[in-house]
Amino acid sequence: MSNPPVKRRAFLKLGIASAVVLAVGGGAVALMKPGLVGGKLSPAARLVMAKIGQAMLVGTLPTEQAAMQAATQALLERTDQFLAGLPTHVLAELDQLLGLLISAPGRRLLVGLSSPWEQASSAEVGAALQTMRESGTELRVQAYLGLHDIVCAPYFSGQESWAVLGYPGPTPV
DSSP: OOOOOOOHHHHHHHHHHHHHHIIIIIHHHHHHSOSEETTEEOHHHHHHHHHHHHHHTTTTSOSSHHHHHHHHHHHHHHHHHHHTTSOHHHHHHHHHHHHHHHSHHHIIIIIOOOSOTTTOOHHHHHHHHHHHHTOSOHHHHHHHHHHHHHHHHHHHTSHHHHHHHTOOOOOOO
């Protein structure tokens, strides 16, 4: 099931609504627990992104616990590298989004996850993300799509994920 494309007017409304919600809600939370520190994931954001990554990448990550932890750690390191290439305004919005997700109210309202990130299973996080993806609220859908891109771009850029895709790697020149 694919999401319908966002129309320009709806996209502009979403941008304005997102800015207001994130500025009001995320601004205060981001000051208490920032999502990014020095352009990299904060410790709390690393936990959130690890849980989200493990849920989104079910079936592509190794199933053995130590190998999964190593793959998740590699994902987080590549995510920090990915973030280094983003414009300042995108980093500011991501900082606010992660600040919201770190907070209990943000986790519950935006993601729909009642369990704390530390205790949430991959199945719980996956179900909450699916609800976000299928939400009638454009803000939740756009937040999901942003998280999806922030997980998938760094993960699938890693050589260890290429075998899952059947990609042999770049052709030597």
